[in-house]
Amino acid sequence: MDDSNPNMQQEQDLPGYSSADDSGSEAESLSSGDSDSSDSENNTTKSWEDEYDKIAGKPVKEFEDYAKMCRLALNLTDFTKLKASFAEFDEKYAIPSELWLHYLRKLILVTQTDKERKEFETWLIKAMKTYYDTKLSDLVLEYLMEKGSTDNSYFWSNVMADYSLECQHYFEKMRTFLKSITNQDECDIINALVRESCPNWDISSKESYAILDLVLICDDLVAKAQAQNNDKKWKKYYSTYLHKVREDPTINSRVKDGLNRTMFERLVATFPAADILWIGYIEYMQKNSTHDSIISKPSPASSEQKLGFLKNSPLELVKRALLAGPSIRLNHLYLHMMEQAGYTVEQIDEALQQIFPRITRQMVMTVELYLDYLAYRVRVLNSESEEQVTALRTSFQQVWDSLSLTYGDKADTNFEVLKLWAQVEYSHLKCPEQGNAIWRQILAYLSEAQLWLEYAQMETEYNGAAGTREILQEALELNLYNAHILEGYYRRFERCYGTYETIADCQARQATIARSSMFVTEHLHPQNRFKMANLKFSTPQQRNKQTDAKDKTRKHQTAAKDKTSKPQAAAKDKRPKPQVTAGLDNNPPKAQQPSKQSKIEKQPEAEPKVNFTYSVDMEENKIFIKNLHADCTEHELQNIFKDYGAIKDVRLVYNLRNVFKGFAYIEFEEAEHASKAVAGANGLSLGGKDIFVAISHPPQKRNSEKFEKPLAQKRRVQTSLIPTTFLRQDAAAKRRKMLDIEIETDKGKNNDGATASSSIVSNGGEGAKKTNDYFRQLLNK
Template identity: 20%
Template sequence: MLLWLSCRGNHHSPAKLPFFLSISAYDYNCHVDLIKLLRQEGELEKLQSARQKMSELFPLTEELWLDWLKDEIRMAEEPHDREKIYELFERAIKDYICPEIWLEYAQYSIGGIGLQGGIERARGIFDRALTAVGLHMTKGLAIWEAFREFENAILGTLQPLPGTILTSEQQEMMKTQLDRVHALFKRQLTIPLLDMESTYAEYEAWADEVPNESVIQLYKKALEQMEKRKPFEEALLVADPPKLAEFQTYIDFEMKAGDPARIQITFERALSENCLVPDLWARYTQYLDRQLKIKDLVLSTHERAVRNCPWIVGLWNRYLLAQERHQAEHKVITDTFEKALNAGFIQATDYVELWQAFLDYLRRRVNFSQDSSKELEELRSAYSRGVDYLKQDIEQRFSESGDPSCTILQNWARVEARLCKNMQKARELWDRIMSKGNAKYANMWLEYFNLERAHGDPQHCRKALHRAVQCTTDYPEHVCEVLLTFERVEGSLEDWDLAVEKTESRLNQVNEWRAKAAEKEALLTKQEEEKNMQRRKAKSEKKAAKKAQKQAVPGEKRKADKEDWEAKLDKPNKKPRHGEQEETEEVLSAECGLFGRESNIKTVETPAQQKQKAVAATRNKVLHDNSKDDLTVFVSNLAYSMPSPEERMKEIFESFGQIIDIRPVYSNRGHFRGYCYVEFKEKAAAANALTVDRRELEGRPMFVSPCVDKAKNPEFKVFKYSTSLEKHKIFISGLPFSCTREDLEEICKEHGNLKEIRLVTNRSGKPKGLAYVEFENETQASQAVLKLDGTVVKDHTIRVAISNPPQRKQATNVEAGRALGSLLPRQLYGARGKGRTQLSLVPRALQRLPASGTNTENGTVSSQDGNSKGDSSLAAETKKMTNADFAKMLLKK
């Protein structure tokens, strides 16, 4: 299906169409172009075959169906051909709800009224058409009018000839037909359609009387409904295709109105132009599942959803659930699952979701009160097949398992332990899980321990915890605590002594590893800082030499200084690095001497420059005296639009002590640059003022830091939060931007006593979806990580880890982390995982398996003797092949 999407923009020459279709049957445009070509050349048999093949792979558009139906109608000669056309119409109306196809179907059925039962058949098709598209605001009118003309035509055949007296039977038939036409008019007038007024006038003229009061009331009500929907119809009329946003707004309106029929027709109209939007199908099927619950409608819509978007695993899972909910046959559900396996999902995890949904269905079929049954054996066989399928097929296709935590094996073990009472089988399955690289994770051992605790015996619980203490590398403290807690309740004195000995030995070993890792980390950091110092020193020397060269020419000195200073002030606010002060603050602190000292070199100023200097003299004051660093704080990240920075800063800082001076920073044009110095009379006041650092001011955090020249004190760091490992603090990512401090407190408080919660924002004060939560001790933080990691908060899956921000610009740290391997906690050497692009751009039809004599590994081709062919050898072989050779290879000639 990915190939279908990627090829819709491709066009092929007519002569090559069969060749391309022989390579890939999922090239949508190839099918369309081939059908057009065969229709032009009049190749009727080949045309029928091409249309049939395409309809089996894809739902056809309205235009393709109408062309096919009209061609078949023209070619129909024998009476039995009519039935084939009826079958073709039935297939056409299942792909999309199209008024034009229904109208064509109904009109075609009129041609068969001369046959036995033809009138009733045509009437039934018209009734179905009204149910399907009669509520269509703009196109439904044509169906109603065609139906009334059909019934009026039948009424005309029942009219008596002049001078003829009708029998009682004829009179009854006449009355019945009149009632049918009256009923059609009344039904139509109760439905909001465009141009309703004309229909009402036509009814008055036809009936030759004023409609009764009930019909008038229903008509007025429908007219009001039509007026409410007219703005939505007008928006659709002027919008460009595919009009998704307009349809979404229309659907929201109908959902609030609550009329199921109108909701259904609006969804159908939207899907006819947005058939490749999975979210729209998901919303429609969810509405049908929860509200209408009509079996035929629900299942047919689910089937259409997966035909249009087969690459979306969520649609297949909902389809399986709907079939089970409506008690479809077991074979039907199994066939649907097999089709889903061949749908071509775009990532490995999709196959895991599909297998889980199918295995859940099989588990619900089993009666576990019996020791053995056909359904139980089928469930076990499916579990085994699913595990093998993910290991062989999926790992080979995506180069990853898609199920690293072995969720399918875990569920299988739980079923065996809890439902089948077969702990021996469950233990074997957990051994397989641990052998797949999961033995180093504490949460995996605790899952196994909880299973043994609930369905096993104390001896196996103790054995599992002892193994966990020896193997766990991410949270060994937590595992040790669980073992000691278990022995307090279950163990003897010998068991307790052994547990204490093992935990102490393990924790000492872990601490040694961490100390070595920290030493190596510190050494690498120091080396990198020394390199940075050398680079800064060289840059400073180069800059000093350049200035000295410029000062040699008196007339250019002032111009050069002015350009340098303006360039620095005109830099946009730069986001400070993690654990570092803003770069602009460093520049201002280093350059403040430019304003505090007079130049020894006399320069000649023009009258215009003197006037400009006089105007700006009130703002271009001396920024800072380095001798008053301990009395001054530097305030940054303020809004440029702040009208009176001096007064605003005075309001904030006057409560800390007497203020001597407030010096905002302005550009040469007099624009506030978002920075200022606040000088106090006493040192204590300046120190207390630092407590308002990161306070929100006019919607953005205000940074307050001491005045320190970082050029002279490179080791000084102003960042107020720790940038090293903090075992009592957790780091949460993936939070919704609407999450508040109160929401986070509600989530975390049940896992321990909270000391501090900090939501991370950017410089403008907007949330970044990150937070730090500090607990009283390490145990509570570890418990919170195990319980909260992977949970869902407001439709967002969050990730939780122990707080340990990574070092910046430490290129060699990655190599150090790899060298230490599993001896380090995962948080010590980088992020918790890496992103991977899951979308394969290679068409599935070209993803041929290698020949039996070769093996592919990591993008190379290996022969049976293990020798691999690199890219250069493959390229050399490819260059030698001609187009004809390539075609023969694909066609396997």
């Protein structure tokens, strides 16, 4: 293949790629007025080359580095760089289908000779083995229809095995292709292989329509799926589809199996970072073994290959999943399946050495994979073999040294590797002296009561309690925080294994330690100690009396304040106003500084630096994480989420008692990094719990200016049971009575006025005489 082919054309539909022109004839036709544009293109090309060389020189590259290298090589249209970039990328990760399409479309334009066709087909097979993508399959068929392959039967049978259920129109293309072939033997071979590879070969129209309906359901399922789904939601998604396919009576079992595999392939291609989808796919394939025949070319690794480019045996699926994105669960499953398949220790070592460089930035995942590997080495250990025992100890030491060299003191802060090693020395290798030495190494790093307790328990369980008493006595003399857990175990140990003298000595030691540690404990944690001597308890009657007395005192204080406030206000009004003199400084005089003897000024406390600001709007560059384990730290979250982009800040949320509430916020420099974190880390298992990750969108605060306070509604309080009508009548009668009295007074007829007024009251109706008690009786009837 000629890398400098002048007939090579530039793809015009590459998003984000430059369309730099390499044609000599077009360069000669440029006018002199375009010289500035040419210089600009040359500068751009030079910057791309410099950036490519800079990334290529990195000793360790991440997924983003490889992807950027490939894009720069596509911009430069340098096929030497293209081949090198894609080959290195394909070895480490699963290349996205979009990049494969851009590369293959460029490559096919310069494919002329048989040698070039074979090389192009090699790249084509690598692309088809990565992800399920109908655009890639369309490209393959386009290539077969126009140029033909060096092995047409291989490509047709594998493409139809993977895509015939969703793309039933491929059968028409195949028939058109077969008509163009003059060699009848080749036509018969292709027909036989496609008939064997396609589950929907020779089906009725009724079955064809049923398949189409189920494909449309799968389209809807993939379209509605969201990257932030947790494990439970994902299982519900694909389990619902599996149930619909299983209950369909019109299609056979082979078609059902093909539809289910197609559904899983589409899901993992759309959401490659969701490891639960890969695990569900693997579990499905383990339960439903296929009966595919051998139609593919033999490979160096295996003499047999399954139907289709997309290999879906359980072990092959795990390998594909790890290339798409490793996780703790996938790593564990991969090691387990290799062990079940009978891989040797050397083969497993070689397989894991390809994973460790890719997960170096994720410390928790690295430690977990090392622990899984060491546990595997312990399972296959023959303790009678001195060679295997030495190799196991060497492996433990190498793992610990590797973690220390890579992460320093932050690596494995719980000392899980050394604890496992110590337990293996005690239990499997029957070497308590070596286990004791490992525990001493752990305690030299960190001396905590919990570690001493685990040390003593291991000595008791596996070494017959030979040195437990000395371990506990040494630990208790250190006056450690939480030493009470050691004291309790010490008492139980002596009662189970000790004599009268050792039990008495234990009691005497603990009494001495208690007296000497009283001040230390109170000094270290005064807020956690309840001084019972100062607590006063009272009966409910006493508490009621105290409340009444407080209320009376409060009323007296309020009354006294009201009395003194009026004279103070009057005095305030009588204060002379400050006089302003022309030509003098009108600024008020400075207040006289109080003397140090009379008053000591309180220094203002420095305000804590707060990087996070509360916002009532969607915060696109900040993510919210919940369901975190109780021991989660900022450093742990930094290690997990720094793979998705530059982190600006991390904040764990605690309550007033400084207890972690189980959720946190991480702010990225860019919003797209936050979106990547949501897509990649939601549902991730951390500390035995599946975390939930979403873009931060906090609720409005009550004191926020944007928070609209609801208008207070008027309350209607019924102050009387007498209807309003009767009250109005009574008021009118009283007014008439007062008016009549005034008239009679003017006439001097008091007696007659009294009679008239009484008659008016009686004429006002019975409502004037009706009371609340009367209407209350009416309501109770």
